[in-house]
Amino acid sequence: MKIQKLSNMKQFxxxxxxxxxxxxxxxxxxxxxxxHELTIHNPLTRRALEVWLQESTLLGxxxxxxxxxxxxxxxxxxGGVASEKSGSNLAVDSVTSLTEKEKDRSLIPYCKGLDLIPSYPSILDFNQIAYINAHLPQQYQIEWRFLFSSEIHGESFSTLIGRIVNQGPSVLVLEDSHGYVFGGFAPANWExxxxxxxxxxxxxxxxxPKMRVFPSTGYNQHFxxxxxxxxxLPNGLAMGGQHGYWGLWLDSEYGKGMTSPTCTTFSGYTQMSHSKEFTFRHLEVWGLGQPPPTPQEKGERGPGGGSVLDGNAEGKAMLKMAGKTMHSDGYREPSPN
Incomplete structure (x- = not known):
């Protein structure tokens, strides 16, 4: 992190x-x-150490x-071409054959979308950003786009939906009332x-209290x-598990959630919140990569001649920051026609 600061790269x-x-x-x-993966070996063998060095993407x-x-x-x-090796092999074998684009890469992504917000009260610090970013698919490690923050956009589930639907892959991060911080990477467009x-x-x-990543088990497709x-059916947002036994659940009654003690969708999973049912005090969402085209950009029109999520979301956010509340800006259901 000191090198990041000394380098003064645009991402930092x-x-x-x-x-x-x-x-x-x-x-x-x-x-x-x-x-932490080394602690399960007692005594630690050379083979276990080699496997750890090869598979530790972040360490590499x-x-x-x-x-x-x-x-x-x-x-x-x-004539150098970057290799596709993972972990420490990437550092050893391809450090002298990186493309110019790769040399401009940082441990942290470029932060986009906060130009109108001079000081942003994020949950995350540099270490946490680097940790999440290292586990994302490589094409999503370059740039994060600010989509939603309860500190800026208010505590509204309909506002949350309006700002994350049709925005492509995303990272959700929240902090419960006991200070536990956790979240998930959603590779599909929210719909x-x-x-x-x-x-x-x-x-x-x-x-x-600990940094852990829980990848897919392949057991089911409940992502x-x-x-x-x-x-x-349950009304809310979920990642993993099943109805009533969610890996991560955010209820449509804003501020309430659940993380179950076990989750078959994600490997090594342990309950992420302080208690199974929790209240959270801060939620933020970041978009990854370029958002997919909107219905308007594709030349389509929603029911009644307008988009399901029409309006200028950025303008509405600025109005809220200026104290001009949108009194009726909930999610609008499509008409039956």
């Missing part, structure tokens, strides 16, 4: 200029997360980043439907769920 500046910081306790959590990224700084690597080796959807690149994660205004 995009967060630092909005008040992001480095918390000492999260440095310790990040270090512990890198080595850290080694590569530090090596590039120490040896001032700034030019592409003639209102009574069915589960998504793919096995989805994962849940815990940041406080994402979003429903509203239904009488016979």
């Amino acid at each position: 500046k995009s967060w630092f200029s909005r008040g992001c910081f480095t918390a000492a306790q999260n440095i310790q959590r990040l270090a512990e997360s890198l080595t 990224q850290l080694l590569m980043f530090v090596s590039m700084h120490l040896y001032n690597i700034s030019h592409k080796e003639k 209102l439907t009574p069915k589960f959807y998504g793919d096995d690149s989805s994962f849940l994660f815990s940041l406080v 994402q769920y979003l429903n509203l205004h239904q009488q016979t």
Whole structure:
């Protein structure tokens, strides 16, 4: 993190200029997360150590980043092509054959969408951002787009939906009333439907009190769920598990949620919140990559001649920040026609 600051890269500046910081306790959590898999081996064998070094993606990224700084690597080796190896092998074998685009990469993504917000009260610090980003598919590690914050947009489930639907892959992060911080990566575009959807690149994660990532087990396809205004099905947002036994559940009654003690959708999963049913005090969502085209951009029109989620969301957010409340801005159901 000191190298990030000394390098003064645009990615670091995009967060630092909005008040992001480095918390000492999260440095310790990040270090512990890198080595916790070794603790299951007693005694530790050479083979176990080799496997850990090969599979520790984040450790590989850290080694590569530090090596590039120490040896001032700034030019592409003639004819060099970056290898696709993971973990520490990436640092050792391909540090001298990186493309110019890859050399511009950082441990943290570029922060986009906070231009009109001079100081952003994010849940995340630099260590937590780096931890989440390292586990994302590579194409989503470059840039995060600000979509929603309860501190800015208010505590409204309909507002949350309006800001995350049709925005492509996303990262959700929340903090419960006991200070536990956790969330999930949703690879599919959020949409209102009574069915589960998504793919096995989805994962849940815990940041406080410990940093852990829970990848897909392949046991089922219950990765994402979003429903509203239904009488016979649960109304809310979910990732993993099943009705009543969610990996992560945010109720449509804003502020209430659930994480079950076990979840068959995600491997190594443990209850992420302080208690199974919880209340949360802060929620934020970040979009990844370019958002898919809106119905208007595709030349389509919704029922009644307008989009289901019409209006300028950014303008509405600025009105809220200025104290001009939108009194009736709930999610509008499509007409039966």
